[in-house]
Amino acid sequence: MPRNSSFLKVATTIVIGIAISCGVSAAPEVQPDATGSIDSELTKGREIWGVHCSSCHGSSGQGGRGKKLNNGNLSINYPDRIEIINLIQNGKGQGMPAFSSKITVEETKAVIRYVLEVLN
Secondary structure: OHHHHHHHHHHHHHHHHHHHHHHHOOOOOOOOOOOOOOOHHHHHHHHHHHHHHHHHHOOOOOOOOOOOOOOOHHHHHOOOHHHHHHHHHHOEOOOEOOOOOOOOHHHHHHHHHHHHHHHO
16 A cells, blocks of 8 residues: 555646646746737637647747747748748648648648747
8 A cells, every 4th residue: 555655646747747847947927918808810829829739849849859949030930921831831841740630721720820820
C-alpha cells in the first residue's frame, strides 16, 4: 500500500505542475475594442492558435520548433494574406505541416487575423 501512495503523490505533483505551466503560457487574450465588444473572429483565431499552432510557435508567437511570429515579419515576408492561407493550408517543406485536413479556410483566416492583430 505505501508504494501506491507514493506513486499517487508523484503523479499528482506532475499533473499539478503541468496544469500550472499550461496556465502560465496561455495565448494572449483578445482585447475589447473601443465600444467594449470583443471580435468573435479574433476569439476563434485564439482558440485555433491554442489547439493547432502554439505548441510549435509558442503561446505568444515567440517561436520554438516553429518560427517566431510575433515580430511583424509574417506580414513582411507574406504581404498577401492569400500566401499565408496557402502556407497554413498546404504546409511548407519539412517544418510546416499542412493543416487543410484540420482547419477550414475560414478558420485559417481567423488564426491569421489573431497572429497579425493580437500577437504582433
